[in-house]
Amino acid sequence: MAFCPKCNGTMEATAIECPHCGYDSSESYQREPEPAGFAYSRLAELALVVASVVTGCGCVLSAYFCFASLFFERHWMNGLVWYPIAFLYQFAMLVVFIRIQHK
Ligand SMILES: [Zn+2]
Structure with a gap:
């Protein structure tokens, strides 16, 4: 019943x-039940796109600064430690943002 x-x-x-x-x-x-909450709102989608673009640019910039520090400025600490860390961090964030968008 x-x-x-x-x-x-x-x-x-x-x-x-x-x-x-x-x-x-x-x-x-x-x-299908309507998806609700912040994770599915238009604002969150927009924030994800913006975050992806920003971290994408951050990736490219970090890579550029890394090479610039090594070959032009000869700042070894920046070129071998800080910018690679920044690059990896932003690359990881970029992967996360893109994966959330395609779920
Ligand atoms: Zn009825």
Whole structure:
């Protein structure tokens, strides 16, 4: 025994249509529930795109600064430690942002 979600009347568990109000329960089963919350809002989507672009630029800039520090400025600490760390960090964030968007 099941209950109709519309009129709350009893109906057969296997019945597709409610015998009291005619509610078609097959419709509600087929329909995907609307995604809700911040993770699916347009603002979050926009934030993800912006974050992806920013971290993408950060990646390229870090790589450039890394080479510039090594070959032009000869700042070994920057070229071998800090900019590679910045690059890896931003690259990881970029991967995370892109993966969230394509879920
Ligand atoms: Zn009903």
